[in-house]
Amino acid sequence: MVQMAHIGYTCVSCGDFSPADPFHYTCEKCGANLDAVYDYDQIKKDWSRKYLLENRNRSIWRYLPILPVNRNPEASSIQVGGTPLVRQTRLAQKLGIKNLWLKDDTRNPSGSLKDRATEVGIQHAKELGFETIVAASTGNAAASLACLSAVHKMDAVIFTPSSAPPAKLTQILQYGAQLFPVDGTYDNAFDLSMEVVKAAGWYLRSTGINPILSEGKKTVALEIAEQLNWDVPDQVFVPVGDGCIIGGVYKGFYDLNQLGWIDHIPKIIAVQAEGSAAIVHALTSGTLTSVKADTVADSISVDMPRDGQKAIRAVKESNGYGLKVTDAEILAAQHRLAKTTGVFAEPAAATAFAGLLKSVNKGKINSDETATVLITGTGLKDINTAQKLVNVPSHISPDLESFNAAWTRLNG
Ligand SMILES: Cc1ncc(COP(=O)(O)O)c(C=O)c1O
Numbered sequence: 001m002v003q004m005a006h007i008g009y010t011c012v013s014c015g016d017f018s019p020a021d022p023f024h025y026t027c028e029k030c031g032a033n034l035d036a037v038y039d040y041d042q043i044k045k046d047w048s049r050k051y052l053l054e055n056r057n058r059s060i061w062r063y064l065p066i067l068p069v070n071r072n073p074e075a076s077s078i079q080v081g082g083t084p085l086v087r088q089t090r091l092a093q094k095l096g097i098k099n100l101w102l103k104d105d106t107r108n109p110s111g112s113l114k115d116r117a118t119e120v121g122i123q124h125a126k127e128l129g130f131e132t133i134v135a136a137s138t139g140n141a142a143a144s145l146a147c148l149s150a151v152h153k154m155d156a157v158i159f160t161p162s163s164a165p166p167a168k169l170t171q172i173l174q175y176g177a178q179l180f181p182v183d184g185t186y187d188n189a190f191d192l193s194m195e196v197v198k199a200a201g202w203y204l205r206s207t208g209i210n211p212i213l214s215e216g217k218k219t220v221a222l223e224i225a226e227q228l229n230w231d232v233p234d235q236v237f238v239p240v241g242d243g244c245i246i247g248g249v250y251k252g253f254y255d256l257n258q259l260g261w262i263d264h265i266p267k268i269i270a271v272q273a274e275g276s277a278a279i280v281h282a283l284t285s286g287t288l289t290s291v292k293a294d295t296v297a298d299s300i301s302v303d304m305p306r307d308g309q310k311a312i313r314a315v316k317e318s319n320g321y322g323l324k325v326t327d328a329e330i331l332a333a334q335h336r337l338a339k340t341t342g343v344f345a346e347p348a349a350a351t352a353f354a355g356l357l358k359s360v361n362k363g364k365i366n367s368d369e370t371a372t373v374l375i376t377g378t379g380l381k382d383i384n385t386a387q388k389l390v391n392v393p394s395h396i397s398p399d400l401e402s403f404n405a406a407w408t409r410l411n412g
């Protein structure tokens with residue numbers, strides 16, 4: 001029987017330690033975000049890579065000993081995690097790097113990496129006795145909360161910018177969640193979610209405050225390492241908005257390094273849209289300041305990143321770097337990725353791939369290095385943006401003559 005090794009939290013800013021119970025979202029001393037702390041010796045006693053080899057559960061719950069919840073792993077009827085890590089030999093050759101893998105998290109139940117955080121967050125909320133969970137989101141975290149709340153019989157209350165792509169809003173409603181589209185930005189929706197949680201006493205699943213969510217997201221790093229037989233890539237490219245995913249990616253590799261299961265933490269590369277690049281700016285200027293976000297990549301359109309400190313630490317501690325890409329580069333990367341790999345990513349997810357292309361062009365990745373790109377969400381969620389580079393052709397009549405004419409028009 002594996003014992004719970006989660007012992008509490010430390011503050012990312014002042015370092016204060018607090019026990020796991022009673023739970024606080026942020027540091028009681030300074031208000032900054034928290035990191036989950038584990039007793040690694042305890043984990044090493046109870047758990048091993050060999051144990052994982054024998055575990056046939058492919059979901060994130062195979063990593064339960066290093067998650068901050070207690071759970072009956074049989075309890076989920078849906079698989080979160082266990083997504084493919086797809087090797088791209090030809091593309092790697094073309095780019096002149098040693099190896100390239102795509103971590104295809106579009107394959108999660110609601111179509112994005114956010115399901116990893118939601119699955120653990122819902123379990124945590126249940127353990128604390130909550131029945132209603134609130135999220136502010138650019139769309140994916142909300143769709144994820146709506147989906148997994150339906151699975152786990154929880155009530156979901158959701159705030160999104162009213163400008164969120166219709167597919168994401170429809171998804172939320174199909175899963176039966178209560179949706180409140182907010183006239184304003186994601187940042188406005190976020191602030192409202194905080195007020196509602198305070199007033200109503202519900203559980204908060206908004207990204208970037210609740211430390212449980214980074215713990216869920218870290219499972220993507222655990223999977224990458226395990227899928228590569230614990231030989232981690234040299235560079236991992238992550239799209240960044242609030243900074244929670246990248247913070248989680250670092251935490252996953254950090255935990256594995258502490259356990260001695262990997263021998264180093266890969267360089268973690270923060271890729272942001274030029275119009276929403278607070279974290280990349282902070283990496284050069286040394287201070288995190290708000291921007292006026294404006295990008296086609298709606299999921300990473302953030303004025304003030306809520307998990308900025310964790311994001312900056314992820315890059316610095318891993319000897320990584322930050323990259324900005326333009327909207328045009330994001331759209332081109334989205335199309336190239338789909339055409340060359342069969343993975344249709346939403347613009348935010350394609351941002352990471354655009355980052356890899358830029359890194360190659362700038363000589364920041366060498367020919368003897370390997371890379372993994374996180375594909376964090378499916379392109380089907382935002383068709384309008386995806387159609388900026390591809391046009392549905394004009395109609396043809398259902399006869400061979402029309403086809404031949406259209407073929408000639410298209411192909412000469
Ligand atoms: C598809 C996708 N990629 C990347 C991100 C960025 O994650 P974070 O806000 O944790 O930096 C998000 C966040 O909404 C997302 O939905």
Ligand SMILES: [Zn+2]
Binds near residue numbers: 015028031
């Ligand atoms: Zn603190």
